[in-house]
Amino acid sequence: MTDTTPTGTTPDPNRRAPHFVSQEPWDPYVADKLTAEQERYYMAGQWKLMWWRFRRHKPAVVSMAFLLLMYFSTLISEFIAPYDLHTRHSRYIFAAPQSVHLFHEGSFLGPFVYGLKMERDPATLQRIYSPDKTKPQPLRFFCLGESYEFWGLIEGSFHFVCPPKDGTFFLLGTDRLGRDMFSRIVYAARISLTIGIIGIALSFVLALVLGGLAGYYGGWIDSVVQRLTEIIKSFPHLPLWLALSAALPVTWSPLLVYFGITIILALLDWPGLGRAVRSKLLSLREEDYAAAAQMMGAKPARIIGRHLLPGFMSHLIASATLSIPSMILAETALSFLGLGLRPPITSWGVLLNEATDINVVAVNWWLMLPVVPVILVILAYQFMGDGMRDAADPYA
Incomplete structure (x- = not known):
């Protein structure tokens, strides 16, 4: 910029420097405009943000693809x-x-x-x-x-x-x-994989209902639910599984035994998830939007189902995903010990039951091969569950 002060004169310190005026019309919202990518990010919903974060976890994505392939194979065994x-x-x-x-x-x-x-x-x-x-x-x-x-x-x-x-x-x-x-491992995948999904679905419903009632109402309902969860958690799982499985009538059909084992696993798995629901509802029920819905006459079922649970449903799904491997392992362990599913139903645990004789295994090592899909599925669920948990973290 050229100095316009005449030669030989002292510059005026209060004089403002000249500035250039833009010839374009001034837009007061130019500074607030977002790029297309920023607008796409800030306008995205919770589930889309979770999916974007989940895709960055490569082991979780690979594990998810593997599990989808395994479950698809059960449809066309x-x-x-x-x-x-x-x-x-x-x-x-x-x-x-x-x-x-x-x-x-x-x-x-x-x-x-x-x-x-x-x-x-x-x-x-x-x-x-x-x-x-x-x-x-x-x-x-x-x-x-x-x-x-x-x-x-x-x-x-x-x-x-x-x-x-x-x-x-x-x-x-x-x-x-x-x-x-x-062929038997392929057919057995249909039983071993679905028993985890059905079991966690029943466990999820029990956790939402009992944990939701305890967290929202509190008082004696909370005390009863808490004592019930403490009693269930205090028993060692394996002996309790064995006792309940042995109590199933031997005259039941294989289909009834299948559903009986599923219900047993669901009844013993819900306390951990139920406690998570209770603790979240205890903090969220005091929020302003919950109090506003209550003052407008909304029923407790609507407040819990429409306003409180959706706020942390992503965390519950991630926790439930991590619980599926424990159910698959529980069924495998029970069937391996001869107290779970019984032939003619075939699961990975039933196949491993035939490998209990160490002499047979030492000679015919391929009888232990059903343990390979069990390990792969458990690891895949663990990686996918870790990825979903990280994606559901709002502070990630």
Whole structure:
């Protein structure tokens, strides 16, 4: 900027520096305008903000995709499994897993397996299976195989993969009755995964109702609910599970036993979630909006359901997600000990029950393979639950 003070004169300290005036019309809201990205962020709802934060947790996203794939597989178990749940192969008892190959003697044949040769150990009379590498047996995909009833309603025979014609395909070996372990693990996932979802749904409802009543009303209702939760929490879980499971009548059908185990798990799991609901309602019921709704004549059920619970529902869902693995482990433990689900219902715990003999496991190690999906599902739920808990944190 050029100084316009005449030469030889003293500058006036009170004189204002010249300024440039914008030729554009002045907009008083220019400083308050937001970019499109900022507006998208500030206008987003609670669930959208949670989803954006959840997507930044990569292990949680991968775990969620894995769990969705597992639950989708339970819808089409009959299509995925190459054999029926109860199909027996008496010639292949305790057969070892068959490896899938692509090349035979340097030539590409596509996915195939070698046939099995069975010999007897002259000393122990144990069956010994070895691959017959002179007979490659190509696998068939999207083919017609063993017939089944889809969800017990619709007859079908279409499979994703079928064993070779006049051959076998035991990807994970067979059990003591010659049943394909891979097919049984696929079918068992339907029971083991759904029992956790149904159990946590019942536990969630109990926690919302009892915890909501205790937190909103307080007084003697709160005292009764608190004493009930303390009594349930004071018992060791495993002995209590065993006692209640043993009390189920042996004459019950497998379906009734399934629902009985689910109800037992739900009744023993709700106290932790119920306490979280109670503590939140104790603090929120004194807020101005809750008092305003009460003065306007809203009933307690509406105040709790429409004004109080939605404020921390995201935290409850995250907590419930972390509770599902404990239910899956509880069912697996009960069935493994022989006090949970019983055949013909098949779960991962029922399959592991057949591996209780250490001598059998030492020789036929593939009987322990049902523990692999249990570990993977538990880890996936833990990672996803951690991601949901972090996403639901308003101070994140």
